[in-house]
Amino acid sequence: MNFVHLPSELQLHIAEKLESRELSCLSRTNHHFNSLCTPALERLAQEPRGLLCALWWAILHNYPPLVQLLLSKGNDINHLDGKLYFGTALHVSAMVGNHPLITLFLNNPALDVNKLDMDGETALHKAIAKHNLEAVKLLHAGGVDLEIANRFGKTALFLALKYEHEERTVLMEDEEIMENEEIIEFLVRNGANLNVLLSTGTEPYITFLQGLVWVGNERLVKLALEYGADPEVRDRWHNRAIDYAVELGLTGIVDILREVSLPLDMDAQ
Numbered sequence: 001m002n003f004v005h006l007p008s009e010l011q012l013h014i015a016e017k018l019e020s021r022e023l024s025c026l027s028r029t030n031h032h033f034n035s036l037c038t039p040a041l042e043r044l045a046q047e048p049r050g051l052l053c054a055l056w057w058a059i060l061h062n063y064p065p066l067v068q069l070l071l072s073k074g075n076d077i078n079h080l081d082g083k084l085y086f087g088t089a090l091h092v093s094a095m096v097g098n099h100p101l102i103t104l105f106l107n108n109p110a111l112d113v114n115k116l117d118m119d120g121e122t123a124l125h126k127a128i129a130k131h132n133l134e135a136v137k138l139l140h141a142g143g144v145d146l147e148i149a150n151r152f153g154k155t156a157l158f159l160a161l162k163y164e165h166e167e168r169t170v171l172m173e174d175e176e177i178m179e180n181e182e183i184i185e186f187l188v189r190n191g192a193n194l195n196v197l198l199s200t201g202t203e204p205y206i207t208f209l210q211g212l213v214w215v216g217n218e219r220l221v222k223l224a225l226e227y228g229a230d231p232e233v234r235d236r237w238h239n240r241a242i243d244y245a246v247e248l249g250l251t252g253i254v255d256i257l258r259e260v261s262l263p264l265d266m267d268a269q
Contacts, residue, residue, distance in 0.1 A: 046073060056081050059092045059101055067101060077105060078112045087117035087126070094123040094139065097132050106142035113144050120151035128160050131179045136186060146192045153199050157192040160184045161211045162203070184220060194229040200236050207233045209241040218252045231261045 045066060049057040055075045058066040067089075071077060077089050090111065093101040102123075105111050114122055124144045127135035136156075140146070146156050154162060160183045167180060188194065198206045205211040209229040212221045221241075225231065231241050239247075242257035242264065 042069065042073070045069060046075075053079075053081055055079075055089055056092055059089060059098060060096060062098060062101075064101065064104065067104065071108070077108055077110050078115055080115075080118060086119060087121075088112075088115055088123070090115075090123040091117045091121075091126050094126040094132070094135050095130060097127075097130060097135055099134055099138060102135055102138050102142075106138065113139070113142055114148055116148075122148050122150075122156075124148075124156050125150055125159055128156055128163065128183060131163070131183065133179050133182050133186065136183050140186075140190055146187060146190070147196070153202060155193065155196060157184070157187045157194070157208060158196075158198060158211070160187060161208060161215070164217075165203075165211065165215050181217070181220070185223060188220075188223055188227050194224055194227060195233070197233070205244070206235045207241065209233075210235070210239075210244055213241050213244045213248065213250065213253055216248070216250055216253070218256060221253050221256055225256070225260055231257055 046054050048054060052060070053075075055067065055070045058064075058070060080086065080088060081092075087095070090102065090105045090113065093105060106113065116122060117126075122144060124136065124139045124146070127139060149155050150159065160180060164180050164184060194208050196208075200206055203211065205214055207230070209221065209224050209231060210233075212224055234240050240261060242254060242261045245253040245257055246264065
């Protein structure tokens with residue numbers, strides 16, 4: 001007997017017993033059945049997949065139509081999923097580098113672009129952790145706040161600097177290091193606060209300029225000074241950026257900082 005000739009009630013009863021993959025295949029083969037079982041398909045689409053809620057699963061498997069369906073059915077775009085990924089839809093998209101979905105979410109008026117995940121980070125922090133310049137640019141264009149600090153007191157700029165510092169002390173891919181340097185430059189050029197202070201003891205530096213000295217990047221030191229980094233801020237050991245440059249033997253950076261800093265104590269002596 002032809003399946004479509006069965007009573008509608010019986011068709012739906014059979015459909016309820018099928019696995020989601022079987023149901024999807026059957027739906028695609030028959031227009032009548034597709035319209036008949038749409039409610040069942042939508043219900044199945046909204047069910048969790050293992051540890052993942054349906055929306056997170058759709059993001060991770062890159063199914064934009066399913067994402068849009070779930071949002072239209074009232075799924076909360078700002079919901080914090082605590083089972084596996086601990087963040088919102090925007091956090092997950094930033095983590096996996098799904099740029100079209102980042103754009104989709106940023107265009108949703110219900111989005112809280114600055115919401116913190118369960119680690120106390122914004123989606124921007126996640127994009128920086130993945131060294132994803134394009135995601136950083138999209139989030140900035142979408143209005144993300146550059147000055148929100150994570151639970152360790154690091155703004156986006158300091159977090160990017162942290163990864164730059166760490167990556168130059170271990171063996172990393174040149175491409176990844178370059179991407180991170182470009183993220184720092186982008187944040188500097190787009191209004192990040194260069195003179196916010198880290199808590200003493202969290203890093204070997206407390207200012208962004210001091211951190212660039214530890215990284216040893218002459219180009220970024222020049223850029224930071226151009227955009228207003230204060231070379232005279234001292235830490236609890238009374239050291240400025242130039243003092244660390246002298247200590248580390250970075251003569252190129254010392255020469256750059258001498259032009260904008262007060263004399264060294266040894267000069268005065």
